Amino acid sequence: LFEGPWDFVWASTHIDDLPPMVGQEIAFAGRSNVGKSSLINAVTRRNALARTSHTPGRTQQLNFFRQVGADERLTIVDMPGYGYAAVGRAKVAAWTNLIHNYLRGRPNLMRVYLLIDARHGLKDVDNAVLETLDKAAMSYQVVLTKGDALKKSDQQFMLEATYDEIKRRPAAFPEVLLTSSETGLGIPELRAAVGRVLAE
Numbered sequence: 001l002f003e004g005p006w007d008f009v010w011a012s013t014h015i016d017d018l019p020p021m022v023g024q025e026i027a028f029a030g031r032s033n034v035g036k037s038s039l040i041n042a043v044t045r046r047n048a049l050a051r052t053s054h055t056p057g058r059t060q061q062l063n064f065f066r067q068v069g070a071d072e073r074l075t076i077v078d079m080p081g082y083g084y085a086a087v088g089r090a091k092v093a094a095w096t097n098l099i100h101n102y103l104r105g106r107p108n109l110m111r112v113y114l115l116i117d118a119r120h121g122l123k124d125v126d127n128a129v130l131e132t133l134d135k136a137a138m139s140y141q142v143v144l145t146k147g148d149a150l151k152k153s154d155q156q157f158m159l160e161a162t163y164d165e166i167k168r169r170p171a172a173f174p175e176v177l178l179t180s181s182e183t184g185l186g187i188p189e190l191r192a193a194v195g196r197v198l199a200e
């Protein structure tokens, strides 16, 4: 599914400026610095498809990446991180608007992968986004990132604690994944999960 070359196709800063819909789309959302761009590089096996950074606020638009030449083209959307105040209030408001608007309605968006730092768990800003997704009946799956930063017992604890928090949410897929873009932990499972969604 993820084999073959990927291309950057579009960047949107405004909801009226989305690219034409081609095939199926999935999106990676989450707080600033949670590891969205890194995880996109890990699942596509492309080191520098999506730009990553130590500094929060790296991704400032909706970036669309598309598989080149495949029959059933998949588009992956790298979203700006939410919950990062240092870029200024106006920018935060604009991004938050863009993110919520996009997540509320994009007919070919099959599932949102909602990334949560495994060290920190769900925060209020995350729950606000989950609320938006639930209200829009936009299907999503929670993915813990940076699993390599935790020892085994803490990984298990965070998986269970996070599952407990999302299990009654209507649009949540009832399984939380644990990943690491650094070590490859959970990447095959994430690819398989995406594959099942697209085949539905």
Ligand code: GTP
Residues within 6 Å of the ligand: 030, 031, 032, 033, 034, 035, 036, 037, 038, 039, 051, 052, 053, 054, 055, 056, 057, 058, 059, 060, 079, 080, 081, 082, 145, 146, 147, 148, 149, 179, 180, 181, 182, 183
């Ligand atoms: P914004 O675009 O700013 O919202 O950030 P992002 O969510 O795209 O995060 P990005 O992928 O740029 O990664 C942020 C930082 O986290 C970088 O310093 C990465 O090296 C680090 N990081 C990403 N994934 C992992 C991981 O699996 N393990 C560890 N230890 N660090 C990671």
Ligand code: MG
Residues within 6 Å of the ligand: 036, 037, 038, 051, 052, 058, 059, 078, 079, 081
């Ligand atoms: Mg990013």
